[in-house]
Structures are given as C-alpha cells and as structure tokens.
Amino acid sequence: MPDQYKARPDEKSGLHPRNKHRFRYDFEQLIQSCVGLARYVSPNQYQDLSIDFSDPDAVKMLNRALLTHYYHIVNWDIPAGYLCPPIPGRADYIHYLADLLASCNNNVIPIGNKIKALDIGVGANCVYPLIGHREYGWSFVGADVDPVAIRSAKKILTANAHLAEKIELRLQTNAADIYTGIIKPGEIFDVTICNPPFHTSLQEAAQGTRRKLNNLGKPASQKPVLNFGGQNAELWYPGGEEAFVRRMVEQSAQMPRQCLWYTTLISKKDNLPAIYRVLKRVGAFDVRTINMAQGQKVSRIVSWTFFNEQQQHDWALKRWKLS
Numbered sequence: 001m002p003d004q005y006k007a008r009p010d011e012k013s014g015l016h017p018r019n020k021h022r023f024r025y026d027f028e029q030l031i032q033s034c035v036g037l038a039r040y041v042s043p044n045q046y047q048d049l050s051i052d053f054s055d056p057d058a059v060k061m062l063n064r065a066l067l068t069h070y071y072h073i074v075n076w077d078i079p080a081g082y083l084c085p086p087i088p089g090r091a092d093y094i095h096y097l098a099d100l101l102a103s104c105n106n107n108v109i110p111i112g113n114k115i116k117a118l119d120i121g122v123g124a125n126c127v128y129p130l131i132g133h134r135e136y137g138w139s140f141v142g143a144d145v146d147p148v149a150i151r152s153a154k155k156i157l158t159a160n161a162h163l164a165e166k167i168e169l170r171l172q173t174n175a176a177d178i179y180t181g182i183i184k185p186g187e188i189f190d191v192t193i194c195n196p197p198f199h200t201s202l203q204e205a206a207q208g209t210r211r212k213l214n215n216l217g218k219p220a221s222q223k224p225v226l227n228f229g230g231q232n233a234e235l236w237y238p239g240g241e242e243a244f245v246r247r248m249v250e251q252s253a254q255m256p257r258q259c260l261w262y263t264t265l266i267s268k269k270d271n272l273p274a275i276y277r278v279l280k281r282v283g284a285f286d287v288r289t290i291n292m293a294q295g296q297k298v299s300r301i302v303s304w305t306f307f308n309e310q311q312q313h314d315w316a317l318k319r320w321k322l323s
Helices: 027-035 035-040 054-069 087-102 127-136 147-159 202-213 240-250 270-283 307-318
Strands: 115-121 139-144 168-171 189-194 258-268 284-292 297-305
Touching: 027 035, 035 054, 054 087, 054 127, 054 147, 087 115, 087 189, 087 258, 087 284, 087 297, 115 127, 127 139, 127 168, 147 168, 147 284, 189 307, 240 258, 240 270, 240 297, 258 270, 270 284, 270 297
Parallel strands: 115 139, 115 189, 139 168, 189 258
Antiparallel strands: 258 297, 284 297
C-alpha cells in the first residue's frame, strides 16, 4: 500500500498507559494478521486507511484482526446482531482493574490464574476474559442471561483450546438476578466486571442507534443498524443503567466477603449520585470512581469493597503472595 495511505501514529492519550491501542490502527499490520480485513479497508477523506464504522461486518472483522494481532485469539466470531464492542475501551477497563488490585498489593499488579475475575454479561464476544487472561493471566467466570451468547462464547473458547481451563461460562437463569445464582456459596472472586445495559427500553435503544448513524454521517432515513450491534439484554433493562447497577449493589451486599472489589462501568454521569447513595446505604467501606476516555466518549468505573484497608492488605497477602 502506498506510503501516503499509512495511518498517522497519533497517540490516543486518553487511553491507559499500558493499553496496546494507544496509537492509531496500523491497518497494514492488521491485514497481515487477518487477511479478511482487507476487503473492508480503504482510504478515508483524510487519505488514511480506515473502515466504515457504520458497517457491522467491517467492525466485526476489525475486532477479529485486533484480537488476533494483539492477543493471539484465533477464529473469533459472534452471531449477527450481537454486541461487537470496541476493543480499546474493553482493554482500558482491564488495565484499570489491574491498577485497582495493585492498590491493595503495595502497587504490584497481581498476575496469574490465581486471580479470579467475574464478568457479568460476558456476551457472545467474551472480550473481557480474552483480554484479561492474555494481559495478566487471570482466570475468569463469564455469566450471561442469554443462552445464545453463552454458546457463542463457548465456540470462541473451543477455537482457542488453551483458554478452556482459564475461562468458565455460566448461564444466569433468572433475569432479575445479577450476582445471585452465579456466585456460588463459599466461592471467592478478586474482582468483578460489568458493562451494564444503558437504555431503559427498546425504543430508547433504537433512538440511540439513530444518533450513532447521524454521528457517522449516515442519512437519517437509513434503516437503523447498530454499528456495534446488541441484543435486548445487552442494550436495555427496565429502569436503565441506574436500576441495573442499584440491583447489582444490593446483591453484592448480600455476599460482602466473597469478592474483594465489585466494579461496573457507568456511562451516564447523572446516574452517579443515586448509585453513591445506595452504596452508602448498604455499607460499602470504600468507593472509588475511575474516569476513562476513549476519543470523545467519557465513561467511568465505579468500584466498591466491603473490606477495610487492613482486610484488603490481608486478602492480597493470603491470595496473591505466590502470584
């Protein structure tokens, strides 16, 4: 490909310092790792190589290329219409969780499969466990209410046999529950992950789709197609993000000693006050909010624990000392 079409190496300074995606995509290298990407790549209006981010097939192929090139995941795929998340943002969450755990361990990131993480809403893509295990060697449990998503995630793990013993998948059979029914009696996790459904209804999700299309310069009359996909359970929940996280916090308080740090993404800043109130009500000892930025999108991780500082240190000493 001509030199003038190579992507400029502009650094994305908003991403975590350890994020492999801080620089613009090198599509030549990505195509070498995933030849199927080539058909979707062409010069954009700035004469940089890019894809059409409104095309779900192009976005999915880009994800496959990123996961192959940076994380050595082969044959990654998801069913049509399922959430195809932006890999840089998912990687950011994992790196900030590593820092969170390090804060209890004399600023040393605990690594290895002794570290056990729970992904609530693992989805058909299984991206958080894939990145988390590759970057830090952690073991994962991925939970979801959707049997199709679980089957898709299992196919990814089958195609990457080395992950079979490191990532376990569990079906949540009660859509009203989050941790209940997934965290077993006496089971211990070091951290939980969640990207909660954002919208309050299917109609609101459709409106969000139209806004995305408009932002991507697509005609308003075009049939809405989410460029990152998403099924109902992935996109909306009665009461939206606030209600989902409130339920999450309440259930975490029922098992305060079974996880060191509970965490979730919060997309909507206006939801924070209500979430802080319920965390105070259930007696969370420490609540931390970590700001993240991917391009123009700003989100944050809210994390909470029911352990005091000495108990956090003791947890790390007992569980991670051989990591």
